[in-house]
Amino acid sequence: MIQLAVPNLAGNEEKYLSDCVTSTFVSSVGPYVTKFEEMVAAAAGAPYAVATSAGTTALHAALLTVGVKHNDLVICPALTFIASANAISHCGATPWLFDVDRDSWTLDARQVGEQIAKNTEIRAGERIHIPSGRRVSAIVPVFTLGIPADMDAIIQVAKSSGLPVVVDGAAALGATYRAHRSGALGADFTMYSFNGNKTVTAGGGGAVVCCSKDLMQAFRHLTTTARVGTDYDHDVVGYNYRMTNLQAAVGCAQMEQLDAFVAAKRRIAATYQEAFQDISGAKAFPNPSWGESAAWFSGFYFDSPDGGARGARLRQALRERHIDARPFWKPMHLQAPYKNAPRAALPVSEYLWDKIVTLPCSTNLTSDDQAYVVDEVRAWSRAHVLCSAPS
Structure with missing residues (x-):
């Protein structure tokens, strides 16, 4: 069988994995995690990156970081892999589903703008979905097949509506939009996946990139069990969403290619x-x-x-x-x-x-x-x- 998409492991994967085993740094702390984050940030055109255990966990934590809460609505395209919607559900929120445009198969910014104008209003400083009375708290464009959405139009709608943007760019590392790299297009966070069928893989795992140091620190804190200091103090309900050094070693070898x-x-x-x-x-x-x-x-x-x-x-x-x-x-x-x-x-x-x-x-x-x-x-x-x- 000629398979649809299989990993290409012809680089330094074995060498870097052996180095992990020799060093005993195989868990979520190690030099390859740091290096991998730096490589992903550079490839995405963003100053900051945090590696995670999966693309879905990265998207979930990013949504929480920008303020998505239980019972909210989050704008999302209907044509997407179910992980996009699931990450919204993991926050206790519900996807508000929108169409894609025919030219890109990505979120239809025109429809989003029209529906926000028609079906939402501001109440006590929050954008409320009139038919349901629920808060609308974010927009999640998906870069279908690695194709960037029309981010200028989406960011314009987001700014006029007061909504943060978290991009599901799972397969979009290496894509460009108006000559800009896919992680530097105005979103609060952009997520990438390193699942086995992606162009570059870590065997699993994900990452987010961000241009705000404060947002990135908040995201990193949330995904490392919200631990404060070196003792066992935790200030919020956090998550163990860290990528292992073993995964990152494979990821570094892949990012080189x-x-x-x-x-x-x-x-x-x-x-x-x-x-x-x-x-x-x-x-x-x-x-x-x-x-x-x-x-x-x-x-x-x-x-x-x-x-x-x-x-x-x-x-x-x-x-x-x-x-x-x-x-x-x-x-x-x-x-x-x-x-x-x-x-x-x-x-x-x-x-x-x-x-x-x-x-x-x-x-x-x-x-x-x-x-x-x-x-x-x-x-x-x-x-x-x-x-x-x-x-």
Whole structure:
């Protein structure tokens, strides 16, 4: 099976892990944690970073740090991985679901602005959702597939509404927005994931970056059990959300290869885009004018009313040919935990999600394997009269 996305461990991972074992620094304190945070901050274009046990824990703690509380509403796109919504729920809050725009598959800033103007008001200095009477406390844009959202528009809405912004940029390390790196776009926090299927991995773990020293200190305090001083004094309910030195050692070796890995991801995406441009109804993943994607996943979608059925048939056919083709995220309002979450109209999310076909895109995918994937997609498409014969 040609897998969808597997780690590329061809660097210094083994060397750095051995160093951890020899030094006995294997837990949450050690030089690799510090180095990893410095590397992530530099790659994201931010002055501060804190490594965590997972992307979800990073997002949860960031939301708590900016003031999200029990029973609040937090603005979030419906088309996202469920961890985005779960982190909101872990705060005791509820996602207020919004659509994505067609050009980027990221949070529709225009819709958010319109709904805030129509359905919220200021009461006693708080922004209140009129239909439910609940406080609205943050905005969580998601950088889908590593594509930055239109952050200028989102930050403008956030500032005019008095809301903090916490970005779920899980797969966006290496992306740019208007020539700026993805962690320096005006958000209070930007989260990255280092799960095994990400472009760079620590085997797990996450991190946030931030431009405010005070916010970062508050976040670090919360994620290290809120310990005060060197004795066993704790001033709030904290969390043990720390990354281990073992994970960070792998992460450092991976970060050394970030630029090469992102370049490989972009080459793979470009190859697929060129190869499938004559398949009827097949459209490439978004490429908005405002930035450059980190191209975490590659593939295409069927832009037609029957695109969901076509995508399902193609994915099944490819798996039978030992190609790991997958669907994409089911929107949050179609997930059992969030079926009753408040939501705006979601026409783009509902249209897109089941029409997407993701294809193998590991950074070490060989040209021969990618050529095989291309040939099989085109062969299936020709058999179903969806593309022209090769010239």
